[in-house]
Amino acid sequence: MPSSxxxxxxxxxxxxxxxxxxxxxxxxxxxxxxxxxxxxxxxDDEMRERVARHQQExxxxxxxxxxxxELPEAILEKGASSDVILVDCLTLWISNLxxxxxxxxxxxxxxxxxxxxxxxxxxxxxIVSNEVGTGIVPENRLAxxxxxxxxxxxxxxxxxxxxxFWMVAGIPVQIK
Numbered sequence: 001m002p003s004s005x006x007x008x009x010x011x012x013x014x015x016x017x018x019x020x021x022x023x024x025x026x027x028x029x030x031x032x033x034x035x036x037x038x039x040x041x042x043x044d045d046e047m048r049e050r051v052a053r054h055q056q057e058x059x060x061x062x063x064x065x066x067x068x069x070e071l072p073e074a075i076l077e078k079g080a081s082s083d084v085i086l087v088d089c090l091t092l093w094i095s096n097l098x099x100x101x102x103x104x105x106x107x108x109x110x111x112x113x114x115x116x117x118x119x120x121x122x123x124x125x126x127i128v129s130n131e132v133g134t135g136i137v138p139e140n141r142l143a144x145x146x147x148x149x150x151x152x153x154x155x156x157x158x159x160x161x162x163x164x165f166w167m168v169a170g171i172p173v174q175i176k
Contacts, residue, residue, distance in 0.1 A: 005121075005122065005123060005124050005125075006029070006124045006125075006162045006163065007118055007124070007125050007127070007160060007161045007162050007163075008025060008124070008125070008126045008127070008161060008162065008163045008164075008165070009126075009127050009129070009154075009157050009158050009161035009163070009164045009165070009176075010022050010025070010126065010127070010128050010129075010164075010165045010167060010172070011128075011129050011130070011131050011154060011158070011164065011165070011166055011167070012130070012131060012166055012167030012168065013130065013131055013134070013167075014130060016167035016168060016169065016170065017167050017169070017170035017171070017172075018088075018089070018128045018129075018130075018167045019054070019088055019089075019128060020170070021165065021167060021170075021172050022086050022088060022126050022128050023057070023058065023086070025126055026084050026086050026126055029083060029084035029124045029126075030082075030083030030084045030124075031061065032061075032083055033081065033082045033083040033084075033123075034061055034062045034063070034082065034083065034084050034085075034086070035062070035063050035064075035065060035078040035081075035082040035084070035085045035086070036058060036062045036063070036064045036065070036085075036086050036088065037064075037065050037066075037067050037071065037074050037075065037078070037085055037086065037087045037088070038051070038064055038065070038066050038067070038088065039066075039067060039068055039071060039087070039088070039089060039090070039092040039093040039096065040068070040089075040092050041068045041092075041096060063078075063082075065077070065078060067093075068092075068093070068096045069093075069096055069097065069100065069110075071087065071093050071110075071114055071117075072110070072113040072114045072116065072117035073117075075087070075114070075117040075118065075121050075125065076117045076120060076121065078121075078123075079117070079120065079121025079122055079123050079125075080121075080122055080123075082123045083123055083124070084123055084124045084125070084126065085121065085123055085124070085125045085126070086125075086126045086128070087125065087126070087127045087128065088128040089127075089128040089129055089130065090127060090128065090129035090130075090150070090153055090154070090157065091129055091130040091132065091150050094107065094146065094149050094150050094153055095146060097110055097149075098142070098145060098146055098149060102142065102145060104145060104148070104149055107149045107153075108149075108152070111152075111153050111156055114157075115156060115157075115160055118160060119160075127157055127161070129150070129153070129154050129157065130150070131154070131166075132146070132147050132150045132151060132154075133147065133151045158176065161176065162176075163176060164176035
């Protein structure tokens with residue numbers, strides 16, 4: 001079990017095994033005080049079923065905090081009382097922020113606060129995100145804003161992370 005704080009960033013495509021690997025990684029940091037920060041807002045039955053399935057997979061060893069918009073605040077709140085925080089995921093958080101305001105400056109202000117919270121938290125933090133820049137240029141403005149905001153955020157998080165893993169077909173490839 002690592003004794004010092006580590007920021008780990010896990011990125012990859014949809015269904016690449018990011019969340020599974022993040023849970024495995026978290027078990028190397030702590031078996032006791034684990035906090036899962038969920039950014040998803042389940043708006044339909046299918047998504048609610050997914051959320052329930054993921055909660056069941058995590059089990060009782062995890063406390064969960066829902067932070068669809070207040071991610072930096074959640075990290076600061078739980079950073080002192082947790083051994084490890086797992087954030088899943090940045091892409092849903094960015095989506096939620098863009099639904100509140102399509103102004104990229106506003107999103108980037110939130111990302112700046114997130115980076116500060118990562119520095120201030122005393123526990124290790126694992127962050128999950130999707131890579132959205134390997135496809136075609138989206139056809140509509142909001143989708144392009146989303147791709148740009150997620151890409152920029154991923155770059156900032158990767159720069160601040162101690163370790164970065166790219167997930168490919170369920171296999172973690174350490175790139176930093």
